[in-house]
Amino acid sequence: MQPIEWCGDHVRVLDQRKLPREMVWIVVHDAIEMTDCIKNMSLRGAPLLGIAAGYGLALEAQKKGKTGSALLSHLEDSGKMLGKARPTAVNLAWAIQRMLERARKDSHLGKALGDILREEALSLHEEDRQACSAIGQWGAQVLPQGNVLTHCNTGALATGGDGTAYSVLKEGFRQGKVTRVFACEARPFLQGARLTAFELKQDKIPFTLITDSMAGYFMWQGKIQAVVVGADRVARNGDVANKIGTYALAVLAHENKIPFFVAAPTSTLDPSLETGQGIPIEERDKKEVVEIMGVSIAPEGIEVAHPAFDISPARYVNAIITEKGIALPPFSESLSKLMQGGNSVAAI
């Protein structure tokens, strides 16, 4: 099940808002439509946002009409629009920058920009697929034997491959290390209940769905041996922005002496930020909090907050698992080494 697929003159996007009840595909023809899909959460997940932006620019590049520097300039505008669709996940900006750099670099080769950017977007997708596999392999090494708790959705529906944290769970289960997954529902958007439960069921991995408020109880009861989550942005010092509720899990894991792992491709690292304080936290529509699948759950006309992400300070993070290896604290050093060292260099 691929959440996004390149189809030549359009891109097929699985509408994740309707899962697990319906499988509906959206046909995306250009960057504007892709921006809409990102904004309205038809697709989500930090790595997938990067891939979607790549395809959005590729679609734009092969449109008839503009060429040369006019096209380059148009692509830059489209990149700006896509980049503003959601502010927290840095993979979006990362992918746009990579696409535009490739366009600028290779546009003189005489090859059509449409071909260049199609290739680049497909590479980006394929590289993420490989990164997911590598993250799974690295992550399974550090997992202890037992039950693992995860948050939100970080699987095939959030990435170009098997996922980030989900890939660690999946490989850990394959290796016999993971006995059971505890999946938090991830209010308000319920990516855990709707998407992760769907993927775990398909993959036949034993799991228990819980509300976010139950995670601490199961940790306190000794039922959880590790927590693995994804990330939307990681600062140089190892502070992690991820789905709202992650910070609570990090604190609860720390208090219960349970290792807390973050799994993310290196495209999620933001070398421009020293700490997590600089990461913008998206405030989404309050409707997503007070309406669940169209049903109102609260009185009308009240004040509601909806920060979609939070920051888990690096001191609660035991390891950051990337496709290039595993970074351990202090992260300022280990992440930087990992980035320089290239493939397959573990910082342990």
Place this chain on the structure above:
Amino acid sequence: MQPIEWCGDHVRVLDQRKLPREMVWIVVHDAIEMTDCIKNMSLRGAPLLGIAAGYGLALEAQKKGKTGSALLSHLEDSGKMLGKARPTAVNLAWAIQRMLERARKDSHLGKALGDILREEALSLHEEDRQACSAIGQWGAQVLPQGNVLTHCNTGALATGGDGTAYSVLKEGFRQGKVTRVFACEARPFLQGARLTAFELKQDKIPFTLITDSMAGYFMWQGKIQAVVVGADRVARNGDVANKIGTYALAVLAHENKIPFFVAAPTSTLDPSLETGQGIPIEERDKKEVVEIMGVSIAPEGIEVAHPAFDISPARYVNAIITEKGIALPPFSESLSKLMQGGNSVAAI
């Protein structure tokens, strides 16, 4: 708005499952119907469960037919049935015991048991109303200036008066100490979103509704100056059983150096338990997790956990606010002093 009302030959129970959308009253004629209302959460909240059990037995006592020891024995059976309706809140057992003791003690006076138990149930209700006021007064004394976070519903809908934690908020707001309330929605049953938001709106107290997963974020941001919650059972050492998610709030408050207060009448104290380890945690129907207002939010046929309560160890609790005063750590001493000292004795 009274969630329960004695009407002579029956009791009117507000069906809280339908709030805030509909105001529907259930007419309860006997202990069996009251047991159903307790089990299916038409009414809930630890102090209110005690009041409901009192009325259930009073209805049973004034039925025509049985008299004398046959009636006493029937009331004991009804008490057992009511007591089993929900296991965690000790107020239920406490109220039943009190009603049965009164029946045994005064049955020789020649007065009809129906009259005796009606009086006792009405007293129990009235005493809880007064306890709520006293809790509000005591609690407002320890509240710092600023925003207060609360969980689940502890107001007029959960008690015989203004509430427990809610009464503290309300009095704190009246005194100008509380600027804004952050109300957690309290998944899975959404008592926060449905009931507390409803009460706060009616009482015109400024508030922000948040998902349970957001509480840590706002603490971390410095937006919360105190946490006040209710309780379903408090052990002698100060361990607190309360709505699932409370433990996470206690740990998060502790980590962020925010005072964590528990407000409950002394009927919530269980002197038979040394620690919280012995408190039974109710496991409710998984349907309450995977269906919200009748709408399914997860794939079919999956494993779901639904512990309705958790235990917050006493080490995270800064004060326990009762109608008799405020107990501070170490609670084994202060709670015991409070119980002996009678009314208006603060342990500070």
